[in-house]
Amino acid sequence: MIQSNAYCGLITDPSGPFQNCHAVVDPRSYFEDCQYDLCELHLNNAALCESLQAYADVCQTAGVQLAPWRNATFCPLACAANSHYEPCAAACPATCVDPTAPYNCSLPCVEGCVCDSGYLLYNDRCVPSQQCGCWHNGQHYPVGSEFWTDNTCSSKCTCPSRGSKVQCFNASCPAGQYCGVQNGKPVCLEHSYGICHVHGDPHYQTFDKVTHNFMGNCTYTLAKVCSNTTSLPYFNVEAKNEHRGSTQVSYVREVVVEVYGQRIVIVKQQMSHVLVRSGTLPVSAAGGAITVSRSGRYIVLETDFSLRVSYDADHSVEVKVPTTYFNLTCGMCGNFNNRRDDEYMMPNGQQAADSNALGESWQVPDSDPSCGVPVPSPPCSDEDEKLYGSDQFCGILTSRPSPFESCHGVINPQDYFDTCLYDLCALNGGQEFLCAALEAYADACQAAGVTLLPWRNATFCRELETACIVS
Structure with a gap:
C-alpha cells in the first residue's frame, strides 16, 4: 500500500x-x-x-x-515570465483592464500563478504596469499598440502612454498590401491570388481547386463579380467553346473580358501570328487601366487592380483574381472562398447535381441556339486505360523520374493525370490531346515558379502560336 x-x-x-x-x-x-x-x-x-x-x-x-x-x-507549478506561484492567490487577478480586481473579489482564493510586483495581467501575459494603456470605444489597448479603427484601413490609432487618450490619424496599407480582416480585426495583408485554370476539352479547375469536366460548346461565364455591395471594379470573363473534329468534346475558341466598360475578345485563329485590330501588341485601353500583351505563347490581359486573364489561343485559359475579390465571384470558376463543398453553385444560388448541370446553368443567354452539351463518351476499356496511364502517355505526369518531377511537391499532378486519362479515353489517344494535358500541368507549375526540364522536342508536342485580338 x-x-x-x-x-x-x-x-x-x-x-x-x-x-x-x-x-x-x-x-x-x-x-x-x-x-x-x-x-x-x-x-x-x-x-x-x-x-x-x-x-x-x-x-x-x-x-x-x-x-x-x-x-x-x-x-x-510552472509560471510564465514575470509571474510566480502562490498557494492562495486571488481568484480575480489584477489586470490592465481592472488593476483593483483582487480587492473587490468575493470568490475564495485559488492556487496559481500571480504577476510579480509592478506587473499586471494582459492577454494572458504579465506586462509592466506602465504598458497598460488606453481605452477606445470600450476596448483596452496597451501602451505603444496601434490599431485600425475601421474595416477599410483608412484610420489608425496609437496608445502613447498609460491612461492617455488614443491618438488617431489618416493612414492606409503599404504598397503591395490590401486591407483584410483576420480574427474579426482589420489588418494589412500581402496580396495573393486565386487561380482558375481551364484546359483541354475542357476541364475547369476552380479557384478552390475542384475540377469539373464539361464538354458544352456554347459560351459560358468563367468568373465575374457577383456581389452588389463591393466597391471594387466589376469584371466578367466568358469563354466560347467549339467542337474540333469530334462532337464529343469542345475547346475554348475565344475569351471575352468585360471591364471598365470595355469588351475585349481574344479569338483563336488558324495562323501562326497574332493580329490586333488596334495595333501591334502590347496595346492598352481605359486610359492605361487595361493592357494586353504577349507572354510566351499566351496573350495576357491585365488590369490596374491585378485581374489577369491569359489565353494561349488554343485550349488553355487562366483567370487570376486578387484576394481582394475573396468570396465575391461566381461562375464556372467558383466562389473563391476556400471552400470545396459549394463548387456547384448555379446563378440561382442552388447547388447543381453535376458538372453538366453546372455548366448549362452558366451558359450565356445569347449563345448560338445550335450549341449544347454532347452525349457522354463510352467508358475506356481496361486495356486502353492501362495504356494511356503508362509512362508513354499520361503516366509521365506522375512518374519518377520525369521532366515534371520537380513540380510534384508544389502542385499535386493527380488531377492533371485524371483529366489527361479522361481526354485520351474520350479521343482515342491522339497525341495532340496528350500534349494539351501535359501543357496544362507545365503551365500550372511554371506559374507557381517551378522550373521544369525540357519536355517538348521537334517531334513531340511541338509548340504552335495562333491568336487574334479584337478590342
Whole structure:
C-alpha cells in the first residue's frame, strides 16, 4: 500500500499541509483515489501531483486556507515570465483592464500563478504596469499598440502612454498590401491570388481547386463579380467553346473580358501570328487601366487592380483574381472562398447535381441556339486505360523520374493525370490531346515558379502560336 507521507499520505496527514481541510472535506475518498492512480501508473509523479491538486482545489473552493504544499522540487507549478506561484492567490487577478480586481473579489482564493510586483495581467501575459494603456470605444489597448479603427484601413490609432487618450490619424496599407480582416480585426495583408485554370476539352479547375469536366460548346461565364455591395471594379470573363473534329468534346475558341466598360475578345485563329485590330501588341485601353500583351505563347490581359486573364489561343485559359475579390465571384470558376463543398453553385444560388448541370446553368443567354452539351463518351476499356496511364502517355505526369518531377511537391499532378486519362479515353489517344494535358500541368507549375526540364522536342508536342485580338 502507498501510505507514505511522501505520497498519498500527505492528503490525510493530521499535521500535513491539508490538515485545516479535514474537518470540512473528508480526505478519505481523495486518498483512496490517489492510491489507486499511483498503483495503476506505477508511482507516476504527475499522477500524484494531480491527486493532491484535486483535494487542494476542493478545499479552497470550500473556503479553507491551506499551508503551502508545493515547492521548487515537489509538484512545482510552472509560471510564465514575470509571474510566480502562490498557494492562495486571488481568484480575480489584477489586470490592465481592472488593476483593483483582487480587492473587490468575493470568490475564495485559488492556487496559481500571480504577476510579480509592478506587473499586471494582459492577454494572458504579465506586462509592466506602465504598458497598460488606453481605452477606445470600450476596448483596452496597451501602451505603444496601434490599431485600425475601421474595416477599410483608412484610420489608425496609437496608445502613447498609460491612461492617455488614443491618438488617431489618416493612414492606409503599404504598397503591395490590401486591407483584410483576420480574427474579426482589420489588418494589412500581402496580396495573393486565386487561380482558375481551364484546359483541354475542357476541364475547369476552380479557384478552390475542384475540377469539373464539361464538354458544352456554347459560351459560358468563367468568373465575374457577383456581389452588389463591393466597391471594387466589376469584371466578367466568358469563354466560347467549339467542337474540333469530334462532337464529343469542345475547346475554348475565344475569351471575352468585360471591364471598365470595355469588351475585349481574344479569338483563336488558324495562323501562326497574332493580329490586333488596334495595333501591334502590347496595346492598352481605359486610359492605361487595361493592357494586353504577349507572354510566351499566351496573350495576357491585365488590369490596374491585378485581374489577369491569359489565353494561349488554343485550349488553355487562366483567370487570376486578387484576394481582394475573396468570396465575391461566381461562375464556372467558383466562389473563391476556400471552400470545396459549394463548387456547384448555379446563378440561382442552388447547388447543381453535376458538372453538366453546372455548366448549362452558366451558359450565356445569347449563345448560338445550335450549341449544347454532347452525349457522354463510352467508358475506356481496361486495356486502353492501362495504356494511356503508362509512362508513354499520361503516366509521365506522375512518374519518377520525369521532366515534371520537380513540380510534384508544389502542385499535386493527380488531377492533371485524371483529366489527361479522361481526354485520351474520350479521343482515342491522339497525341495532340496528350500534349494539351501535359501543357496544362507545365503551365500550372511554371506559374507557381517551378522550373521544369525540357519536355517538348521537334517531334513531340511541338509548340504552335495562333491568336487574334479584337478590342
